[in-house]
Amino acid sequence: MRRVNGLATVSRALTCGGAVEKRLAQAALMSTCSSSSLNSHIFSQKLADRLGLSRPSLVRRVAGTMLFSVAASSLAQDALAKEKPRSEKFLPKEVVLYQYEACPFCNKVKAFLDYYNIPYKIVEVNPISKKEIKWSDYKKVPILKVDGEQMVDSSDIIDKLFHRINPDSSIPDGEEKKWREWVDNHLVHVLSPNIYRSTSEALESFDYITTHGNFSFTERLVAKYAGAAAMYFVSKKLKKKHNITDERAALYEAAETWVDALNGRHYLAGGSKPNLADLAVFGVLRPIRYLTSGKDMVEHTRIGEWYGRMENAVGESARIKE
Secondary structure, three states: OHHHHHHHHHHHHHHOOOHHHHHHHHHHHOOOOOOOOOHHHHHHHHHHHHOOOOOOOOOOOOOOOOOOOOOHHHHHHHHOOOOOOOOOOOOOOOEEEEEOOOOHHHHHHHHHHHHOOOOEEEEEOOOOOOHHHOOOOOOOOOEEEEOOEEEEOHHHHHHHHHHHHOOOOOOOOOHHHHHHHHHHHHHHHHHHHHHOOOHHHHHHHHHHHHHHOOOOHHHHHHHHHHHHHHHHHHHHHHHHHOOOOOHHHHHHHHHHHHHHHHOOOOOOOOOOOOOHHHHHHHHHHHHHOOOHHHHHHHHHOOOHHHHHHHHHHHOOOOEOOO
16 A cells, blocks of 8 residues: 555656656556567477477476467467568568657567568667657657658558568458457557556566667666556556556456457467467567566467467567667
8 A cells, every 4th residue: 555655646746847857657558568478489380390309398488387388280370470571572671660669660670671571770769759750740759761751650561571571462351350450449549548557567567668678877767666656556547548447357358359360370370470460469468478467468368379479470670679
């Protein structure tokens, strides 16, 4: 109770505060968190499979044992799933993503770039000053620059890139479009009430955001505690706005809704390759996967097997480390 009261005090201070605190809260509204990548585990997994060795579980993490069991035939399909861009038709010299590390919409774009193996640089935007995007009239993230051309809005960015990779194809419609819209209009709105559900989960989230984000030392301190306090209370308003009664139940329902949409298929379109809807769902869930909320989601729903396939299909990050 003392901890909650302390957060309430900070929250009231934020209400009367200036632009810095408000921007922290605004940035957090679009943010989720992530833990370290499993790429090294995935590499070891594939190597063991090819050598015919007994394979360990893909994921065994703290807070309970999580086991993703996938048939050998499925893994063989997954190994073929990662695509390369049509290099003769799409060879950008420089791709730069302006982002917040924990932003779900930024992570949608990264999932697409990683899957198609398009090398890209990252510019982490300071959510308070936003000095890194002063040059742009568009003041939100993600912003993608492809050989100097600015692209904005995650879904529009992905559509444009897909068309350049597949110039003879139209943007997929029908079921694929329906579920991409579901991601933007529903799934992302379920995330914030979950990752900021309790004071401990809010602090867990901001611990990652402040560690990986572009903050000065002072901003980091303010963001972790003041931001967590603000978002703990803002998440309650988001629940009401989006008619969410029980945060976890809403998250589990969304996960089960997606699995039902798959209808027994490895990916939404069937076959051995994920489509844009698969990449969108995976992209926005990837930042929360190893938070408390993400662990709970995998433990209490059927989404884990699909998520494990997507980790294999998307593969290692195509980010250029500088």
